[in-house]
Amino acid sequence: MKALVLAAALLAPWCCNRTEAAPIRCPGTNTVEMRACAEQSWQQSDAQLRKKLPQRLMRQWHEATKALCSAAYGSYKDGTIYPQLMVGCDDRLNRALLHEFRPLERRGSP
Numbered sequence: 001m002k003a004l005v006l007a008a009a010l011l012a013p014w015c016c017n018r019t020e021a022a023p024i025r026c027p028g029t030n031t032v033e034m035r036a037c038a039e040q041s042w043q044q045s046d047a048q049l050r051k052k053l054p055q056r057l058m059r060q061w062h063e064a065t066k067a068l069c070s071a072a073y074g075s076y077k078d079g080t081i082y083p084q085l086m087v088g089c090d091d092r093l094n095r096a097l098l099h100e101f102r103p104l105e106r107r108g109s110p
Helices: 002-016 031-052 055-076 082-100
Strands: none
Touching: 031 055, 031 082, 055 082
16 A cells, blocks of 8 residues: 555656647657657558548558568667658658659649
8 A cells, every 4th residue: 555655646746747748840859759740741641542542452552561661671670760660661652652643744744
């Protein structure tokens, strides 16, 4: 019981007196911001792709990008940067595919 009271006393300032965190500003200047910005960018590109691909193809796309990004960044798997690398890779691949959906005339073709 004594340990529980001590734990509650130690956690109380952390859990109850928190002020709102400052808004994330992208591209970010620290690890937390960079990860949040990468995630935000991926969510945006993923939402755009979901409008263009049927659900079945979207599932296949996610499987393919996960496999490709894992292969590309596998050597970082145990590092703290790995999640950010994976999200960034997924986002870049999403955006490359979205680029392919642009009409040919928007690319400058005659």
